[in-house]
Amino acid sequence: MAGVQVANVSRSFGAHKALDDVSIDFADGGFYALLGPSGSGKTTLLRQIAGFDFPDAGRIAIGGESVERVPVEKRRIGMVFQNYALFPNMSVADNIAFGLSVRGEPKATIAKEVQRALDLVQLGKLGGRKPHQLSGGQRQRVALARAIVTKPRVLLLDEPLGALDKALRVDMQIELKRIQREIGITTIFVTHDQEEALTMSDRIGILRDGRMVQEGPPEEIYDRPQSEFAATFLGDANIFRGNATGFGIKLPDGTTIAASTGASVPAGAKASCAVRPERIRISTGAAKPDPANANTLTGRVSKRIFAGNNSTYFVDRDGQTLKVIVQNTGAERLAEGEPVVLSWSPDSTVLIAA
Amino acid sequence: MADQLAIGSRRGLKPALPLLLPAYLWLTVAIFLPLSAMVFFSFMTDLPLAGKEWSFTLGNYAVFFSQSLYSTLLFASLRLGLEVTLWCIVIGYPAAYVLAKVLKGRSREAIFLLVILPFWSNGLVRIFSWAMVLREGGILDTALNAVLPFKINIDLMYSYPAVIIGLVHSYVPYMVLTCYLTLQAIDDSLIEAGRSLGASRRQVLWRVIIPLSMPGLIAGAALIFVPVVGSFMEPRILGGRTGTFYGTVIEDQFVAVFNWPLGAALSFILLAVVLIILALAAPVLRRAG
Ligand SMILES: Nc1ncnc2c1ncn2[C@@H]1O[C@H](COP(=O)(O)OP(=O)(O)OP(=O)(O)O)[C@@H](O)[C@H]1O
């Protein structure tokens, strides 16, 4: 088991920079999610770490040992592919045994380790089946067992749950997390799904156009995004743009918004504020203003979407549509077209340098 | 796959019959009728032409067993078929691998064309061009002597190697095509998965790629072995006096000696032997594939 250090790694395909000076530290035993839109370089980064592809520049170390030029078969990594990539001509047990057998382990050891891996992924009795006789979730487990049976130093997964339906996905998330805890392996997990990234990982790295936009624990990225992109890509956010005042920003119409978290931006410079929809309180004009929620704006409800336990209000204000999420506690519901007051605390407002 | 089969069997063959009819008609006219005529001939003492007397006999088949010449030639032809098939694998499989897994885009198309080219040229033209290359004072001889500092005599013409070269050249496209198709279907992620598990390129080749391309190798081998065992054109032209094989003897019966009944009987013995070989090989190959 080992940590992975990626330092200033760049990789271009022709004129296109798929990775542009990416640095990130994956601590030993951690569970990392790499998140980003399609084409942002997630797979490319994972392939550099795996050794399927070599960077043009930069350093990659696994367990402190430089591996930029080490081919994949010598890196001692485990990889789970999006399409599982199980060998169709081999039984489940032979698939899992493959890594041990190419290493020349004795037959008895292989049989024992394979059974242990099968038990770990709860497929104890299916060793004799062929991959095409398994369900999607079972194939997923076999791919995982095959990747970890060789005791790799790092486990790399490229959208491993992408092909599963929602319910199975949640099961597998829990399962994957359990197995990762059990063997304590450093895990790097590529995903499209922000919810998956938030619930599963210890840390998240957000990629955009080949650059690492922000990296940190999920709570930190969610509560203190350092860019508009990070704010809107991980979760929903209302963005206000204006000029920094030293305590927040002033919008073009003169309204000020106070922010007590985020970057420090010199007064007068362009800046924006991000507010999560669930941090905003929505009320009719008649309600008494709450001193704790110092930021207030007025607007008009343009749409309300009911989603069972919560409702989303879209509020029009001065050409901007703001989003507010309210728990459905049985209190009054606001009608479309109704004038409303929005208020929230400066503590919930993140200042972002433009 | 299993789903498709299930659907097929549930609907039954009946709706497909009108679609299959033309194919069956064609098979009947083009293959079954001439073949039955040949079976008939093979049991006759003589051709019923020009009012000659004829009767039924097993004599044509008996000839094969009474004269060791025929079984010797059959063995020579089987060996020829085996050797040509092996050379086609040795040359065709790597070529198919490069086409399917290494080359991309334009260069793939160009090389593909080169591989298919022998298919489009007339068989006789192909064989005679080899004759020009292989004979003493031919292209190969002249070229090698121009490059090498010492004098060597290359005269492969009218030899066993010449027959092999000509046949391999004619039949290697089959191997390339069948292997290309199966290699093409192997997902690259399987190769990457193998390597991520610590297997070297060579181990991935032997444990993943070759087993998965077995169907293509088998199909190619069957497509090559069967016609090569009965071949007569290449052995005759490139082999000269050394080029007497089972196929050339059959051809002689039809075009030179006009002993059609013996020719037909020898053909059916060949057909039976080839079918037996394929039947014996099938379970072994299926296990490997
Ligand atoms: N082998 C390659 N040749 C040329 N361009 C490539 C190659 N691999 C990746 N790219 C390009 O690099 C960029 C990053 O690709 P990558 O596959 O890493 O994206 P991704 O973040 O994994 O996207 P997705 O979420 O869609 O899987 C893309 O613009 C892609 O077109």
Ligand SMILES: [Mg+2]
């Ligand atoms: Mg990808």
